[in-house]
Amino acid sequence: MQLPPNPADPGSGSRPAAPRQSEDVGLVRRIAARDQGALGELYDRYGGMLLALAHRVLGAPSEAEEVVQETFLQVWDKARTYDPARSSVSTWLVLLGRSRAIDRLRSRRAGERAGEALRTQSPKHASPSGPADVLFRERRERVREELAALPLVQRDVLEMAFYEGLTQTEIAERTGLPLGTVKTRTLLAMKKLRTALRAEIRDLL
Amino acid sequence: VTDTFDADDRDALRALGELGLLGPEDTDRGTRPGDEASEARVRLHTEAAGLLPYGLDAAPAPAALRSRILAAVAGEETMAVRGQARRPPSGARPPVSPPAPRAQVAPILVRRSRWPTTLAAALAFVCLGLAGWLFVQLDEQRSQTARLRAQVRLLDQREAELEAMDEQLSAMRQNVGLMTSPGVLACALRPAEGEFHPARGMLFVAADHQHWYLSLKGLPPASAGQTYQLWWDADAGMVSGGTFVVAPGGVAQLATATMPRGTRAVVVTVEPAGGSPQPSGRQMLAGSEMQRLL
Numbered sequence: 033m034q035l036p037p038n039p040a041d042p043g044s045g046s047r048p049a050a051p052r053q054s055e056d057v058g059l060v061r062r063i064a065a066r067d068q069g070a071l072g073e074l075y076d077r078y079g080g081m082l083l084a085l086a087h088r089v090l091g092a093p094s095e096a097e098e099v100v101q102e103t104f105l106q107v108w109d110k111a112r113t114y115d116p117a118r119s120s121v122s123t124w125l126v127l128l129g130r131s132r133a134i135d136r137l138r139s140r141r142a143g144e145r146a147g148e149a150l151r152t153q154s155p156k157h158a159s160p161s162g163p164a165d166v167l168f169r170e171r172r173e174r175v176r177e178e179l180a181a182l183p184l185v186q187r188d189v190l191e192m193a194f195y196e197g198l199t200q201t202e203i204a205e206r207t208g209l210p211l212g213t214v215k216t217r218t219l220l221a222m223k224k225l226r227t228a229l230r231a232e233i234r235d236l237l
Numbered sequence: 238v239t240d241t242f243d244a245d246d247r248d249a250l251r252a253l254g255e256l257g258l259l260g261p262e263d264t265d266r267g268t269r270p271g272d273e274a275s276e277a278r279v280r281l282h283t284e285a286a287g288l289l290p291y292g293l294d295a296a297p298a299p300a301a302l303r304s305r306i307l308a309a310v311a312g313e314e315t316m317a318v319r320g321q322a323r324r325p326p327s328g329a330r331p332p333v334s335p336p337a338p339r340a341q342v343a344p345i346l347v348r349r350s351r352w353p354t355t356l357a358a359a360l361a362f363v364c365l366g367l368a369g370w371l372f373v374q375l376d377e378q379r380s381q382t383a384r385l386r387a388q389v390r391l392l393d394q395r396e397a398e399l400e401a402m403d404e405q406l407s408a409m410r411q412n413v414g415l416m417t418s419p420g421v422l423a424c425a426l427r428p429a430e431g432e433f434h435p436a437r438g439m440l441f442v443a444a445d446h447q448h449w450y451l452s453l454k455g456l457p458p459a460s461a462g463q464t465y466q467l468w469w470d471a472d473a474g475m476v477s478g479g480t481f482v483v484a485p486g487g488v489a490q491l492a493t494a495t496m497p498r499g500t501r502a503v504v505v506t507v508e509p510a511g512g513s514p515q516p517s518g519r520q521m522l523a524g525s526e527m528q529r530l531l
Contacts, residue, residue, distance in 0.1 A: 057378070068310055075306060079298025085290035097302050104306045108313075117381060119280065123287025127256070130290075134257075168291070175292035193258040194289055200260060215263060222249050222258075226285040230393060233284040237385050 052077075052167065053236055056121035064111035075104055078122065081168070082129040088195050089133035090140075099136060103129040120236035134197035171232055178228040186221035189214055248275055252282030277388040412441075412450045412492060416530075420444030426453070426503065426524035436487060438522050440503055441530075448494050451503070456487040456521065459507060466508040467491065468516050470525070472499030480512040501525060 056077070062070035082103060086096035106128055114124055179187055192198045192206070200218065204211040226233070253259040415421065426438030436455035443449065451467070459465055459482065467478035476497040483489045502525035507518040 053382075054378075068307055071310060072303060072307055075298060075303050079303065080295040081290055081293070083298060083302075084293040084295040088290070088293050097299070100298075100302060101306050101309070105309060105313075108310050116378065119283055119287065123284050126287040126290055127283075131257075168295070171288070171291045172293075172295075175288050179289075179292050190258075190289075194256075194286065197257075200263075215259065218253065218258060219246065219249055222253055222282055222285065223245065225288075226249070226282050227396060229285050229288055230281070230389070232288055232291075233281055234386070234389055236284050236287070237382065237389065 053116075053120050053122075057116050060107075060111050060114050060121055063108060064114075071104060071108055074107065074121075074125075078125050079104075082125060085126065085129050086133045089130065089137055089197070095136065096133075099129065099133045102132050106132070122236055130194070137197055171235075174232055175229065178225060181228065182221055182224055186217045186224070189217045190221040190225070193218060244275065245278060248278040249282050251275075252279045252286070255279070256283065256286050258286075274388065277385060278392065280385075281389070281392070408490075408492070412452075412490070415443050415448055415450050415492075416441045418443055421530050422527040423530050424503065424524040424527045426451075426505065426522040429504075429520040429523045432519075432521065434521070436522055438505070438524065440524060442496065442527065446500070447496055448492075449496050450492040451490070453483070453489040453491075453505070453522070454487055456483045456489065456505075458483060458487075462510050463507050463518070464510050464512060465489070465521070466506050466512050466516070466518075468504040468506060469497045469500045470502035470504065471497035473497060475504075475516055477512060477514070478503075480508070 056074070059070045059074045059077075063074065079100060082100050083096055086099040086103075087093060090096050090099065103125065107125070114121070118124075119127070182190070188207070189203055192203050193200070198206065200211060200214050203209075204214045207214065209217075250259060250263055254261065254263065421444065422442040424440040424442070426440060428434055428436060434455070434457070436453065436457075438451060438453040441450045456465065464480045464482065466480045469476045469478055478491075481489055481491060502523065504516065504520060505522040506516045506520050508516075509518070
């Protein structure tokens with residue numbers, strides 16, 4: 033009687049190594065030395081992804097472009113403060129861009145509740161074409177797979193917090209769930225994602 | 238969020254707090270900065286969050302936006318340069334031009350300036366210093382990356398161990414659940430007639446007569462080229478339940494969710510490696526008396 037084998041580790045398969053962190057750090061150092069060409073290169077690498085992020089948060093294309101522009105101008109000003117020990121360049125840019133987009137969303141919410149309507153216009157997964165970068169495509173597929181593998185209730189609270197900037201209390205009000213449940217789901221989603229995406233994270237380091 | 242956290246939970250809480258996804262009342266329960274392993278785990282969570290937007294559809298970055306950004310940056314630089322060129326205050330008198338030099342009548346002794354050589358030497362010295370500094374920075378970066386990679390490997394290993402333990406715990410829970418379920422039957426397995434060894438076993442069969450759990454202990458390791466095989470004495474005759482190996486201590490724990498129809502007895506034999514279609518080897522254990530436990 034053969035006992036069932038251990039399930040295969042999803043992160044252990046062979047995959048092409050595509051580390052670009054060292055190149056990215058080089059670009060940020062050049063930007064810190066006031067190299068405008070380096071800023072252009074960084075935009076070519078991450079502009080599309082940051083635009084998609086801002087669009088997902090704000091819904092309006094024109095506002096999304098403004099946020100991306102502000103983000104890259106912030107990169108130009110703050111490149112000297114970037115610390116590779118704290119985060120990869122990719123994550124640094126994502127956090128800068130998200131922060132600006134969420135700030136804008138919150139100030140917009142203060143006067144109106146148009147976010148719902150705008151969000152429905154946002155192309156969540158609508159565009160069939162993406163950047164012709166193999167690394168980005170692979171990463172996108174992996175992130176989508178792992179997000180889809182999360183229980184829906186966990187994915188929802190994580191996305192509401194990350195893309196809509198809602199506090200845990202606001203999520204609890206919107207979903208009708210107890211506050212403690214919302215917090216637990218956010219924590220579980222974060223931990224599962226970290227485990228599931230460890231190969232991708234390794235590429236970023 | 239419960240009040241019982243392990244280190245991983247506390248690191249995740251801290252990362253969520255730093256990302257602004259949890260409030261201070263929860264992130265206060267997270268780890269404090271300083272511990273190197275904790276820092277590495279917090280960073281893993283941060284990087285995981287940073288990967289989220291990769292799941293979105295990204296169109297190529299617009300060239301017009303690129304031009305706007307670069308133009309804004311170029312304008313900023315130009316303004317900065319202009320700002321450095323100080324204008325005289327409006328009320329100040331214009332600078333007086335120096336008087337034109339008078340023509341020299343006497344021949345001028347031409348002397349080669351040493352400035353270019355000095356400047357070149359200074360530049361070379363600065364370049365050398367810069368190269369050295371960059372080399373040191375690069376070296377530090379490399380060693381830091383290596384340290385982080387080692388930490389990630391260690392964390393992966395720990396995680397795999399935890400997953401294995403979790404699976405074991407889950408299997409144990411299932412088996413305990415079966416053993417304590419209503420209507421469960423138990424059957425003791427003892428050495429077959431004429432056999433003298435310390436091996437014993439206990440078979441638990443759920444009320445549905447399908448789920449079962451068999452615990453064996455004291456079985457000696459099978460000799461080279463041989464294996465243990467489980468048999469069901471059922472309506473269809475002797476049906477193989479599969480081969481198995483024993484862990485150190487002669488322990489084996491087996492369970493599945495299927496049992497042949499009309500099973501009356503269970504037998505463990507020693508068979509050639511790979512198993513046999515019918516029992517042919519030494520019969521080690523057997524049991525046939527089913528007793529209701531609960």
